[in-house]
Amino acid sequence: MSRDSKKSVLEKLAKLRAEYGAHLPVELAKIAGDASKLSEIDDAKLLQELHRRLHKLAGSAGSFGFPNLSQRARELELAIQEWLNVGAPDAITRSQIISNLANLESGIAEPTDTHGRPEGHSAHGPDKRRNTVYVVEDDHHLAREVEAALISFGYDVHHFDQLKDAESAILSRRPDFLIVDVVFEGEQELGPQSIARLQGAVDDPLSVIFISSHDDFETYLSAVRAGAIGYFVKPLDIAEVIDCLESHLNLSQSASYRVLIVDDDELLARHYKLVLEAAGMMVEVVNDPRQVLTAMDSFHPEVVLLDLNLPTCRGYELAQLIRLNPAWLRVAIAYLSSEQDEQAQAFAIRHGGEDFLTKPISDLRLVSAVSVRAARARQLSDAIDRDSLTGLLKHSRIKEQVNIELQRAARQNKPVSVAMIDLDHFKKVNDTYGHPVGDKVIRALSQLLRQRLRKTDSIGRYGGEEFVAVLPECDQDSAVTLLEGIRESFAALGFSVDNKSFNVTLSAGIATAISQSGDVLEAADKALYQAKSSGRNRVAAGK
Numbered sequence: 001m002s003r004d005s006k007k008s009v010l011e012k013l014a015k016l017r018a019e020y021g022a023h024l025p026v027e028l029a030k031i032a033g034d035a036s037k038l039s040e041i042d043d044a045k046l047l048q049e050l051h052r053r054l055h056k057l058a059g060s061a062g063s064f065g066f067p068n069l070s071q072r073a074r075e076l077e078l079a080i081q082e083w084l085n086v087g088a089p090d091a092i093t094r095s096q097i098i099s100n101l102a103n104l105e106s107g108i109a110e111p112t113d114t115h116g117r118p119e120g121h122s123a124h125g126p127d128k129r130r131n132t133v134y135v136v137e138d139d140h141h142l143a144r145e146v147e148a149a150l151i152s153f154g155y156d157v158h159h160f161d162q163l164k165d166a167e168s169a170i171l172s173r174r175p176d177f178l179i180v181d182v183v184f185e186g187e188q189e190l191g192p193q194s195i196a197r198l199q200g201a202v203d204d205p206l207s208v209i210f211i212s213s214h215d216d217f218e219t220y221l222s223a224v225r226a227g228a229i230g231y232f233v234k235p236l237d238i239a240e241v242i243d244c245l246e247s248h249l250n251l252s253q254s255a256s257y258r259v260l261i262v263d264d265d266e267l268l269a270r271h272y273k274l275v276l277e278a279a280g281m282m283v284e285v286v287n288d289p290r291q292v293l294t295a296m297d298s299f300h301p302e303v304v305l306l307d308l309n310l311p312t313c314r315g316y317e318l319a320q321l322i323r324l325n326p327a328w329l330r331v332a333i334a335y336l337s338s339e340q341d342e343q344a345q346a347f348a349i350r351h352g353g354e355d356f357l358t359k360p361i362s363d364l365r366l367v368s369a370v371s372v373r374a375a376r377a378r379q380l381s382d383a384i385d386r387d388s389l390t391g392l393l394k395h396s397r398i399k400e401q402v403n404i405e406l407q408r409a410a411r412q413n414k415p416v417s418v419a420m421i422d423l424d425h426f427k428k429v430n431d432t433y434g435h436p437v438g439d440k441v442i443r444a445l446s447q448l449l450r451q452r453l454r455k456t457d458s459i460g461r462y463g464g465e466e467f468v469a470v471l472p473e474c475d476q477d478s479a480v481t482l483l484e485g486i487r488e489s490f491a492a493l494g495f496s497v498d499n500k501s502f503n504v505t506l507s508a509g510i511a512t513a514i515s516q517s518g519d520v521l522e523a524a525d526k527a528l529y530q531a532k533s534s535g536r537n538r539v540a541a542g543k
């Protein structure tokens with residue numbers, strides 16, 4: 001194609017894209033309008049119409065440069081499909097779906113350039129946008145190693161020799177992370193100080209990781225002043241760098257906190273709800289204390305804010321009532337009341353709640369007080385459900401999850417695959433490099449699994465160096481392709497200790513069920529045994 005005709009095609013595409021973008025708000029308003037009716041009724045015709053619109057949107061938005069919108073429309077399309085197939089979801093899921101439908105508009109960020117973007121995993125692609133990392137490193141060998149490792153973790157990587165080459169790219173397309181080598185010219189360091197200047201030119205601080213041969217206080221300090229989220233001394237342990245990126249992503253991508261407000265002052269409760277929602281939390285309000293138990297059951301709050309003076313009972317009685325149910329022990333309960341009397345406040349704290357926030361409360365204070373309590377409640381909950389080394393579900397929870405997904409698959413007559421994954425010759429890794437290094441390898445695999453699997457998949461640490469992944473709506477061929485990709489990426493990942501580098505491989509066994517026939521975990525385990533006995537570093541599929 002000549003340059004001119006290529007230009008004209010690009011112009012037409014841009015025009016089409018602009019037309020699509022102009023019509024989009026109208027379409028989204030229609031969807032939001034339909035969604036608002038769903039809180040009242042369960043009309044099959046309405047659901048089918050919504051399904052049709054979402055299906056169309058999911059298909060078209062990606063092509064016109066709105067990949068996030070497309071992804072969100074696809075998820076909602078599936079949710080509505082399930083609604084149509086198996087009936088109305090529980091109240092919490094229902095209100096989530098309705099609010100996501102109403103908020104689809106927030107998926108219209110700046111259209112992204114759709115050209116030359118690598119395709120996601122076709123059969124079972126991760127449902128996350130690829131995070132971008134700019135690597136500024138003049139050592140090409142090291143840059144290539146870092147780049148290869150980051151790509152296998154699903155990052156979109158761009159390499160620059162020097163910071164000045166990266167600056168215009170940073171300003172025109174902001175990366176999610178910036179990895180910068182600290183370079184010295186004589187006494188003058190060129191990394192952190194330049195980054196500190198750059199931080200002044202951007203609205204939100206850049207997430208920067210420094211790599212350096214310098215291990216001294218001054219360089220650390222200038223890195224901190226430049227807003228470093230990580231600092232790694234060469235020789236670089238790439239797994240540690242990835243650990244740092246992933247921990248940040250997990251923090252920023254974790255689900256919204258859920259807050260239940262119990263207050264008979266409807267207007268004030270609505271105000272608090274709006275303030276907390278603006279800070280990214282999910283909020284439900286109960287004005288009548290008799291509705292509290294139902295809300296606890298359906299909404300699963302992490303924090304409950306209780307007014308003290310309520311129509312039928314006192315707030316501390318409600319706190320005690322909540323505390324009677326052991327399932328809600330993880331929930332943080334705080335009073336939010338205009339009670340100023342310290343004796344009365346102390347009495348309430350001794351009887352159920354943990355803390356007292358007094359009205360009037362500023363919006364800022366409300367948000368900070370609730371987020372701190374929610375974070376603590378979630379930490380506690382994670383400590384109960386999740387393995388501390390990897391953050392993955394513990395043995396008993398992942399087994400539970402396998403059963404939940406098997407039952408769902410049987411109800412919907414859809415496949416579910418279970419993969420059992422085990423590190424190869426891991427004892428040798430521990431014996432040669434030490435247990436802490438072995439731990440790093442385990443963490444690296446858990447992060448790779450998290451990166452490659454979808455949000456709807458579940459991953460658990462089944463044993464010391466054994467993992468289980470449950471993949472709903474994934475047939476055997478797709479599961480094998482997915483695990484093969486993970487196996488290859490993991491085998492290519494280099495670990496280094498004291499200037500020695502090594503690689504570790506994994507084996508995986510897969511079993512797929514359509515209805516709940518036989519023990520799928522046992523079948524996956526048998527397939528894993530087969531993968532091990534036929535040479536390791538491979539994926540085997542059973543029945």
Ligand SMILES: Nc1nc2c(ncn2[C@@H]2O[C@H](COP(=O)(O)OP(=O)(O)OP(=O)(O)O)[C@@H](O)[C@H]2O)c(=O)[nH]1
Pocket residue numbers: 389422423424425426427428430434435436437438439442463464465532536
């Ligand atoms: N570093 C570390 N090692 C662990 C952890 N949990 C289990 N292991 C080690 O994992 C190793 C598992 O060894 P084996 O069951 O003999 O298996 P393997 O050496 O991986 O050999 P194959 O599975 O047959 O390829 C043991 O050395 C355990 O001590 C952990 O949390 N951290």
